[in-house]
Amino acid sequence: MVSATAVIWIHALVAxxxxxxxxxxxxxxxxxxxxxxxxxxxxxxxxxxLSTAGISSHDVATRATGAGRDLAWLAxxxxxxxxxxxxxxxxxxxxxxxxxxxILLAAATAIAAELAPDARATALLASTALTLRMLxxxxxxxxxxxxxIEEGASGRQVVVAALALMWTTDLTIDLLAWITETRPAVLTxxxxxxxxxxxxxxxxxxxxxxxxxxxxxxTITLRAIVAVSVGLYVIVSGIAMGYLGSLAGDHxxxxxxxxxxxxxxxxLTLASTPWLRGWAKVVVAKHLFRHRYDYRTxxxxxxxxxxxxxxGAEALEVRVIKAMADMTASPAGVxxxxxxxxxxxxxxxxCDEAPDRAGSDALADHLQTSRRIVDLDAVRAGDPxxxxxxxxxxxxxxxxxxxxxxxxxxxxxxxxxIVLTRPPLARALDWEDFDLLGVAGRQVAxxxxxxxxxxxxAEAQRFEEFNRRFAFILHDMKNLVxxxxxxxxxxxxxxxxxxxxADMIGTLQDTAQRMTTLLARLxxxxxxxxxxxxxxVSLDALAQRLAxxxxxxxxxxxxxxxxxxxxxxxxxxETVMGHLIQNAVETSPAEVAVTLTVTQRGEEGIIAVxxxxxxxxxAFVRDGLFRxxxxxxxxxxxxxxxxxxxxxxxMQGRLEVDSREGVGTTxxxxxxxxxxxxxxx
Numbered sequence: 001m002v003s004a005t006a007v008i009w010i011h012a013l014v015a016x017x018x019x020x021x022x023x024x025x026x027x028x029x030x031x032x033x034x035x036x037x038x039x040x041x042x043x044x045x046x047x048x049x050l051s052t053a054g055i056s057s058h059d060v061a062t063r064a065t066g067a068g069r070d071l072a073w074l075a076x077x078x079x080x081x082x083x084x085x086x087x088x089x090x091x092x093x094x095x096x097x098x099x100x101x102x103i104l105l106a107a108a109t110a111i112a113a114e115l116a117p118d119a120r121a122t123a124l125l126a127s128t129a130l131t132l133r134m135l136x137x138x139x140x141x142x143x144x145x146x147x148x149i150e151e152g153a154s155g156r157q158v159v160v161a162a163l164a165l166m167w168t169t170d171l172t173i174d175l176l177a178w179i180t181e182t183r184p185a186v187l188t189x190x191x192x193x194x195x196x197x198x199x200x201x202x203x204x205x206x207x208x209x210x211x212x213x214x215x216x217x218x219t220i221t222l223r224a225i226v227a228v229s230v231g232l233y234v235i236v237s238g239i240a241m242g243y244l245g246s247l248a249g250d251h252x253x254x255x256x257x258x259x260x261x262x263x264x265x266x267x268l269t270l271a272s273t274p275w276l277r278g279w280a281k282v283v284v285a286k287h288l289f290r291h292r293y294d295y296r297t298x299x300x301x302x303x304x305x306x307x308x309x310x311x312g313a314e315a316l317e318v319r320v321i322k323a324m325a326d327m328t329a330s331p332a333g334v335x336x337x338x339x340x341x342x343x344x345x346x347x348x349x350x351c352d353e354a355p356d357r358a359g360s361d362a363l364a365d366h367l368q369t370s371r372r373i374v375d376l377d378a379v380r381a382g383d384p385x386x387x388x389x390x391x392x393x394x395x396x397x398x399x400x401x402x403x404x405x406x407x408x409x410x411x412x413x414x415x416x417x418i419v420l421t422r423p424p425l426a427r428a429l430d431w432e433d434f435d436l437l438g439v440a441g442r443q444v445a446x447x448x449x450x451x452x453x454x455x456x457x458a459e460a461q462r463f464e465e466f467n468r469r470f471a472f473i474l475h476d477m478k479n480l481v482x483x484x485x486x487x488x489x490x491x492x493x494x495x496x497x498x499x500x501x502a503d504m505i506g507t508l509q510d511t512a513q514r515m516t517t518l519l520a521r522l523x524x525x526x527x528x529x530x531x532x533x534x535x536x537v538s539l540d541a542l543a544q545r546l547a548x549x550x551x552x553x554x555x556x557x558x559x560x561x562x563x564x565x566x567x568x569x570x571x572x573x574e575t576v577m578g579h580l581i582q583n584a585v586e587t588s589p590a591e592v593a594v595t596l597t598v599t600q601r602g603e604e605g606i607i608a609v610x611x612x613x614x615x616x617x618x619a620f621v622r623d624g625l626f627r628x629x630x631x632x633x634x635x636x637x638x639x640x641x642x643x644x645x646x647x648x649x650x651m652q653g654r655l656e657v658d659s660r661e662g663v664g665t666t667x668x669x670x671x672x673x674x675x676x677x678x679x680x681x
Contacts, residue, residue, distance in 0.1 A: 007185055010192035011053035017199035018046035025206050032156060033079045041072035042202065049195065057188050060111050067107035071100055073163055074140060080156045081147035095143060102136030130178055137171040158205035162198045169194040237263060274329075274424040293436055298327050302440060306447055316451050317347035320444045321418060325349065327436060330403065330420040337416035337448070338364055346416065354419070355395055363391040367407035368414035373437055374405035375429045377422075404429060406437050408445035415445040415452075482582060484511060486553040503551040510549035534651060536674035537573060539564045539607045543596040546577055550594075554585040560598030566605035566671035572647045573669070576655075579640040580609040580667045587613030587665070605673045610666040616659040625657065644669075 021042040025035065048065040055061055078096045106129050113125035144164045173191055177183045237260065244259055245252040305323035306316075314322070321333040332350035336343040336358045343359030366388065367374075379389045380397060389397075396402055396419065403422040408415045418441070487507050494500035540563040547556040584594040588611040597608040616625065628642045644667075645655045653671035 006189045008053045011049045014049035014195040015046045018042045021203045041076050044069040044072045060114050063107050063110045070103045099139040106132035134174045137167050140167050162201035166198050321349040324418050329423040332421040334419040373434050376402045406441045408441050410445035410449040415448050534567045536565050537568045539598045555593035557593045558596045564598050564600045564605035565674040567674050568651050568671050576644045576647050579644045584609050584611035587611050604670050606670050608668045612664040615661040
């Protein structure tokens with residue numbers, strides 16, 4: 001009773017939906033199908049559904065309206081898939097006529113079965129009608145498959161897909177009825193449920209028209225095929241279990257369990273093999289799509305593999321092999337790069353690396369000139385004396401799994417080559433493989449060339465850093481040499497003075513210590529003079545020590561209002577003060593002292609270096625003083641003030657300068673105070 005109610009409700013809904021299609025069908029002809037024909041087909045479907053709901057699915061009237069529905073939709077299919085004039089068009093017309101004849105004969109035979117005088121004739125006619133109906137449905141599905149791959153089907157493909165769904169359901173139900181010799185009400189409900197989905201598809205196609213192409217993606221197609229296959233597996237398993245149960249008798253449960261377990265295990269094992277997956281993809285691409293590859297999906301996956309290292313953080317060399325191999329489902333590959341004119345193994349993925357000398361200069365020249373992907377199977381099967389075959393190295397010819405050699409061309413230069421192994425489902429390379437792998441190879445070449453450029457740039461930056469350090473060291477050495485030269489010059493006049501000799505010894509000791517420190521810091525000082533660990537430094541003590549060390553070179557005096565403690569890198573601060581004092585000494589007249597002044601201002605400690613030299617112009621202070629390699633002295637390097645400011649800034653301080661032409665210059669090093677050390681002092 002419940003099944004009968006479900007049949008009525010579901011088919012009443014189908015009739016209502018198709019009446020809605022008729023009522024809402026666009027006034028203008030949206031599809032390349034006559035409007036009257038679409039309305040006739042939708043009306044016939046509504047009449048069939050009402051007959052099934054109101055009478056019975058086995059009634060003569062239902063048989064007749066069902067045949068009318070199939071004939072109307074067959075006419076729609078014929079218009080959708082119409083071809084140009086010629087022999088092919090005549091052959092197509094004959095196929096549609098034969099299919100229509102099967103549908104009509106099936107309906108007539110079914111009606112005759114209802115009117116047969118005895119049960120034997122009824123059974124025979126009913127079986128014949130069912131066979132003819134299945135034959136007509138199979139023919140219609142063949143025509144549907146042909147229409148689906150027609151060029152330029154556009155929105156009409158939705159109509160064809162809806163018809164494919166409708167007739168596939170009819171064929172499945174009729175096949176089950178033929179096997180079981182029964183037709184339970186649940187099958188009629190299932191047919192109605194499918195028609196509930198068909199009606200909205202027809203309405204969608206009518207309103208969309210031929211505005212754009214609608215194509216199922218390969219992913220959806222494969223999943224739909226898997227779903228259908230699973231359904232067929234369940235149906236066939238159910239039929240087989242029933243048959244085995246009738247044969248096994250008392251042991252039916254054990255036999256059925258063994259069958260289910262064994263068939264499920266075998267199916268899962270078979271489905272998990274790479275060969276079957278590859279075979280399924282090839283079959284679907286070959287028979288349902290115009291091209292082997294889904295280029296959008298392949299390119300997105302390709303760029304993701306190249307651009308995203310992933311959890312394993314694979315090197316770029318491995319990622320480029322994997323990206324190329326994924327396109328053709330190749331299980332392994334080797335990357336060869338150009339070195340010294342020939343090809344050298346650089347990386348391998350899922351296989352052993354190639355020999356170091358993987359290809360000759362002649363092979364590299366051939367790949368760069370021809371830009372041709374080498375089919376290694378064709379090389380092995382062809383003439384060994386062929387010009388290209390001669391260039392292929394012995395290890396590559398002897399590696400039976402090697403399938404393709406793809407040159408990587410960046411602009412006009414060969415960057416390298418990739419060897420891909422044969423996919424699980426062996427096949428020959430075709431034009432689509434050559435086109436896709438050629439484009440992908442150029443993209444890979446650009447990635448490798450960019451990576452090489454980055455490496456060269458990083459190496460150049462390291463050399464620049466090295467040269468920069470030596471520039472600063474050279475400047476420091478120049479200051480020390482100038483200091484020693486002044487000491488030697490003063491020694492000619494004051495060598496007999498014991499006080500001068502004491503100062504000279506102190507200066508020499510200070511110079512030796514600074515040179516030792518300079519050499520120690522050569523390998524560890526980062527670019528820009530970034531400061532090391534900061535601790536408390538007494539500016540007054542530092543000024544007194546620096547003044548004492550320089551007295552043999554030039555008079556230096558210290559003034560200030562008490563001790564000032566600052567947070568600084570002691571060695572870096574001494575380097576800064578050495579630059580400033582040396583510049584002041586070189587600028588000042590011989591008998592005019594350089595003054596070191598220590599003061600405090602708020603939270604800052606200040607040590608200033610003042611000279612009475614020629615001074616600098618405001619323009620030079622603003623634009624040239626702190627620029628490297630710009631100096632106001634003829635023999636200067638122009639690095640002292642630049643390095644001093646960078647060192648002070650690294651200690652979170654600042655360097656200020658006041659200068660007047662003809663008066664002199666004052667440099668002030670301003671650093672954060674160390675309050676606790678001052679309180680302890």
